[in-house]
Amino acid sequence: MSRIGWLPMLFLGGLLLGGCLAPIRREAATLPPRAPSWAPVGVPADVAPSADTKPADQPSVLTVTGVGEFSVGTPISITAELKNVDDRPQPNKVLVISIDGNQVRRVRTDDNGRASLYLGRDLPVGEHSVRVESIATRAYRSATVEEKVTVRPAQLRLATVPPLPDIGFLFDGRTYYTDSEGVAVAEAAKPGTYALEMLPAAQITGTNPMQVSFARWHDNVFVPRRTVELQGDDELLVGLTRSYPIDMAFVDRQGQPVDTSRIISVTIKSSHGTRYVFGPDDVEWRTANRIARLRNGLEATVVQYGVESVYVDGANVVNQNQQRFTVDGKATWTVQLLLYSARVRAKDALFGFPIGTGVDLHYPDGSQRFVPFDANDELVIDNLARGLYRLQVVGASGMAPLTPVSISRDQDVELKVLSALDLGLAAGFGILLALGLLIVGRPGPFLWALRLPGRLYGRRRSRAGSSANSLLPEQAQLCTDTDNMALPQRRV
Secondary structure, X not given: OOHXXXXXXXXXXXXXXXXXXXXXXXHHHOOOOOOOOOOOOOXXXXXXXXXXXXXXXXXXXXXXXXXXXXXOXXXXXXXXXXXXXXXXXXXXXXXXXXXXXXXXXXXXXXXXXXXXXXXXXXXXXXXXXXXXXXXXOOOEOXXXXXXXXXXXXXXXXEEEEOOOOOOEEEEXXXXXXXXXXXXXXXXXXXXXXXXXXXXXXXXXXXXXXXEEEEEEEOOOOOOXXXXXXXXXXXXXXXXXXXXXXXXXXXXXXOOOEOOHHHEEEEEEEEOOOOEEEEOOXXXXXXXXXXXXXXXXXXXXXXXXXXXXXXXXXXXXXXXXXXXXXXXXXXXXXXXEOOEEEEEEEEEEOOOOOEOOOEEEEEOOOOOEEEXXXXXXXXXXXXXXXXXXXXXXXXXXXXXXXXXXXXXXXXXXXXEEEEEXXXXXXXXXXXXXXXXXXXXXXXXXXXXHHHHHHHHHHHHHHHHHHHHHOOXXXXXXXXXXXXXXXXXXXOOO
């Protein structure tokens, strides 16, 4: 078939196809506009009245509630209510929502004529116009309401525990400081993840110096630098510890100051178990509070300190943890020491008269010093630490041994000294006792000693007679008899 023969057949086919599609086009023209692709699934578009339907003569009353200010990233929902003039609800009616002139959603009212209008959570910061319109039906006219919705930056509330002013935070490149109530408010223009850091707190100087240090965040983060996921307004609590300089003073039981040069060391223990050892003249910074985690946040608990020991002259002069202190600013803790006095006298052991010039005092730590007697032959040593001491009388002729003395209260001490007189008497008595025992046990030597002078005298006279050769026979015999009596009888 030639090219010309195909043309009549194509023309006839086009006419037939056009005749078949004409009724479909007329039917499609009567349908309502198709719902946009972002309309909720299952919510069909309402059917607009056709050209041959009577116009609706019943007015509609549309009210919108819940509008106002919202933080960025917060899901925004408002409520619409559709009624007639008789205050009767209009169920199953279509509401069209537009934001800033752009249609965003269609919803239907429920049986009570109400509908929840979700505006989303990604509206930018600023003021937005929200228009809600009800679709006219055969019975009711359309109604329109326009409201303003304000979206502000999301706020991150940073609160310190305990409340402290002028604490700095770095959030999204900007620095924020807490106010007098310990609160700083950081802002974010859009939802997201941001870096957050607590800045090191500067030491406060002046009449009441203070140091502030980071402890923890309430969501179990224990480092000052972290990230935070912000999807609207949020709050973070940060725990801080305060420290103040503490000085210590020491007094005796009468409240009189004690020379700190005698104090070796001081040990205190906090209520959370930490021990601190330092010197008496050291100014130490002590923590005033501790941060505790509670179910609903953080709590600053007060830290107590108990004095465990104060060593003076090698002895502990406090009762353990009997004296307690808390920290609430720069302060001086006054610690009472258990120091006692001793009145010392030295007397002769036998006759009881005063003796010596003074006492050598040996302390529990091994040190020693000389303390002289006063005009009353006694001495008083004050501020003695409880413990074991040794005393020795000085300046006494005789025996003055070291005498141990335990000091645990005010007391009188009497030292006994064996003087030279006591020793001489003791020695003489000992000699007499020995001689008595000798005489009773063996009298022969004693008798020989008694006769010894007579023997010596008789021999002297015998020598004199021999030299003169003038002795009579009777005299010679008498001398011989005398010599024989003087000699002791030897036992065989």
